[in-house]
Amino acid sequence: MMLAVYPGSFDPITNGHLDVALRAAKLFDGLVVSIYSGSTKANALFDPEERIQLARDAFAACGDANAKKIEVGSFSGLAVEHARAIGAGTIVRGLRAVSDFEYEFKYAHMNDHLAPDIEVVCLMTSSKHSFISSSFIREVASLGGSIEGLVPPNIVGAVHEQVARVRHVLPAHGMA
Template identity: 45%
Template sequence: MGLIAVYPGTFDPLTNGHLDLIKRSQHLCDKVIVGVAANPKKRPFFTLEERVALIQHEIMNHNLTERVEVIGFESLLVEFARKCNAQILIRGMRAVADFEFEFQLASMNRTLAPEVESVFLMPGEKFSFVSSTLVKEVAKLNGDISRFVTPNVLKALQERLKLINEGVDVPD
C-alpha cells in the first residue's frame, strides 16, 4: 500500500483546522487514516459514531475518499497505528503551548512503538488558534463559529445545543 499515516484525535467537533491538516497530510503519504479516538475522559459533545459520521461526510464532500479513511478506535494509539499498518502519526501543533504535551506524547509513542514516527504539522495561520474546545465554548454562548467549522458540522452543533437546551440527555 505504501506509506500510511494515522491522524488521531477526538475531533469533537471536526474544525476547519483539522480539515486543513487532513488535506495537507494526504500529500505526504499514500493513505491517511483519520483515527477518531473514543476518549470518554474528555467527555465528548458527540458520540464516537456521530464524530466518525461527521468526518466521513466532510471527506466525501471534499473529494478526499481516494486516499483518506475514517476509523473510530478505543485502544492505545500505537496499537491502533499498528493495526492500520501505519508508519507515521500526524499530529497538529497550533502554538508553542502545544509543544510540551506533544513532545511527551511523541516520546511515549516512540518508546512503545519505535517503528511509528510522529510528524508534526502546523495548521494554516487562519486556523492556528482554533480548537474544538474553543469552538464548543463559543457555540454554547451563541457566538458565530461559522468560520471555524463546515456548514454540516455547524448544523450538527446547533442541533446538539438545541437538544441540550431542551434538557434532552445527550453525551457531554
Template identity: 40%
Template sequence: MRTGFYPGTFDPITLGHLDIIQRAMALVDRLVIGVAINRDKGPLFSLEERVEMVSEECSAIAARSGGEIVVRPFENLLIDSARDVGATVIVRGLRAVADFEYEFQMVGMNRALDSSIETVFLMADARRQAIASKLVKEIARLGGDVSKFVTPAVSEALRLRFDGGR
C-alpha cells in the same frame, strides 16, 4: 503504499483539523483518521456522530488528493492503533508552543513503544491555528457564530445540538 494515522477526538471536526488532513494527504497515500472514544473527555457528539461527521467532511479531500481516507474509532493505545492499520507515520497537528510540550512527551513514549513509527507534526494554516474544538463548542453553546471555524454541516449540527433546531 505509505499509510498515516491521524488520531483525535474530533468533537467536532474543525477547519483546523481539515487543514491538517489535507496537508497530511500530500505526505501519505492512505490516511487513517482515528476517532478516539475517550470517555474521560465527555464528548458532545456520540462516537457514531463524530465518525460520520469526519467521514463526510473528508470525502472531498480524498477525491481531490487521489488518496484514500479511512475513518475508524479507536480506544486502545495510539501506537497500537497505528500499528494495527499499518501506519508508518503518526500525524499530529500543532497550534501553539503549549501543544508542543505535551506532543513532545507523547513522541518520546511512542518511540519507546515502537521506534519504527515516526511522528510528523504539521502546523495548520495561520488562519486556522487558534481553532480548538473546545472553544468552538463554547461559542456555539452561547449562541455565537462558528461559521469561521467549522464547515456549514458541522455548524448546523452544533446549532441543532444546542438549541434543538429552533
C-alpha cells in the same frame, strides 16, 4: 504503501483538523483519520459514531482531491497500537501554537518509547486556523456565537442542534 494515521477526538472536527489531514494526505499514500472511541469526555458534544459520520461528510464535501486518500474510522486504546494494527508507520499530529508543541513533544517521546517503529510527524496548522480548537467551538456555540468559517459547513448546523439538545449539560462560563 505509506499509510499514516491522524488520531484524535475531533469533537467536532474543525477546519484546522481538515487542514492538517488534507496536507498530510499529500505526504502519504493513504491517511486514516481515527476518532477515539474510548472513554467519553464529560463535555463531549457528539458520540464517536456521530463524529465519524460528520468527519466523513466533511471530507466528502471539501472539494480537495486529496480527500479521496482519506478514510475515517475509530480506535480505542493506544494510538501506537492502533497504528500498528492498521499498518500505519506514521502518526500525524497537528500543532497550533507553542503550547501544543510541549504536549506533542512529550507525546512523541512516549510513543517512541512504546513503539520505536512508529514515527510521529507534526504538521503546523495554517495560521488562519491556529486559534481554532474543538473546545472553543463547543463553548462559542453553547453561548450562541457563530462558528461559521471555523468548522466545515456540515458541522455548523450539527453543532448548533446538538448544543440546543444538551445546553443544560454544558458549563455556562463565558469567553473573553
